[in-house]
Amino acid sequence: MFSKLKIFILISITTLSCSKSSIPLTETNPTVDLSPIPNTPTVIIPIPSDAESKEVALNLLKNNGDCDLPCIWGLTPGITTSVERQKILASYGEFSDPDFAMSGSGSDLSENPGGFGIGLTKEQVEIFVGLNYYETENHIEILTLVSGAQQDQKYVYGNISYSSLLEYYTLPQLLTTYGVPSDVLVLAFPYNVFSKADYEPFSLVVIYSDLGIMAEYISPTEWIGEMVELPTPGLSVGEIARGCPSQSRITIRTWDVKMNILIKKIASIAAGEGISETAYDYFLPIQDATFMSVDDFYNTFKEPNNEQCIELSSRFWMP
Secondary structure (H helix, E strand, C coil): CHHHHHHHHHHHHHHHHHHHHHCEEEEECCCCCCCCCCCCCCCCCCCCHHHHHHHHHCCCHHHHHCCCCEEEEEEECCCCCCHHHHHHHHHHHHHHECEEEEEECCCCCCCCCCCEEEEEECEEEEEEEEEEEEEEEEEEEEEEEEEEEECCCEEEECCCHHHHHHHHHHHHHHHHCCCCCCCCEEEEECCCCCCCCCCCEEEEEEEEEECCEEEECCCCEEEEECCCCCCCCCECCEEEECHHHCEEEEEEEEEHHHCCCCCHHHHCCCCCCCCCCHHHHHEEHHHCCCCCHHHHHHHHCCCCCCCCCCEEEHHCCCC
16 A cells, blocks of 8 residues: 555656646746755654554545645645645654555655655555645645545546545535635546547536635546547547536645636646646536536535536537
C-alpha cells in the first residue's frame, strides 16, 4: 500500500508540473511565474504517533480537515505560506500498514510542487486520495485533490466505501454547502476503438468561480441507441450519452481568486481523463446540453440520496 501511494502522489505531481506553462496564467499583466521557489526552509516539528496519524487521516477524508473549500486539508490558496504548509502537513505524520497508509512526496515536504496522500484498502478495493499543492512567491496558489477507487488496477465506480469516505466532496454535499454554482459543464468523450480503455469518461464539472472551486465528477459513459461512426477513424458515439454523478470519482481543484487565474488554466492542472486544456473547449454548459438550467441542476442534485443520471444527445459532438 505504501509504495502504491507514493506512485499515486508522484504521478499526480508529474501531471501538475508538466502543465504549468502551457497557457497564460492570468488575464492581466504581468503574468505570474509559476517556477518553483528555491531555498524554502525545512521545518522540523514533533512527529505524531501512528494512532494519532490514522485519526487525522480519517478526519481529512471525511471532514476535509475541518475547513471549507477552497481550503483543503488545512491549506488555503492565497493564504497558506510555504513554511505554514510544511508545518501543517508535517503535523499529520506518516504511517504505513498493509491496508492503510499516509505519506508525503518527499522526506521533508519542501518540494514545490509537491503532494501528500492517503491510501487504504476496503474489501479488496484500493482507495487513493492525493493532495497536490502548487506555490508561487512562497504562498499556495493552486490545490488539487485527486481520488479514485481501484480493483485489480482498474477504476471501479459506485463503491460504497469510497463514497462514504469522500462524502464531503460528493455532488449533493458540495451543492448543499456552497449553493448554486456559477457554471456547470458536461462532456461525454467519444468511444475510441484504438484506446482499449475500460470505459469512456463522462465528465461533469461544477465551478464556483467567485470562491475558487472546481469539482469534477467522472463516471463511465453509457451509450444508448445505435452507435454512429465519427469522421475521425476509430471514434463512434451512441444517440444518447448517459453519466451518473453518484457513480463517479472525484477531483477537486481550488485556487486563489485574487490571482484572476483563467478557468482554462485551472482545467489544465492535474488533468487526466476528464477536463483538460485540450478538452476544455469541447465542454458545454449544462443549460445548452440538457433541458436543465443551472438552478434546475442545483435543485435536482443537492438531494443527498439523488441517483439521477444526466443524458446528453450526441448531436452536440457530431459534425
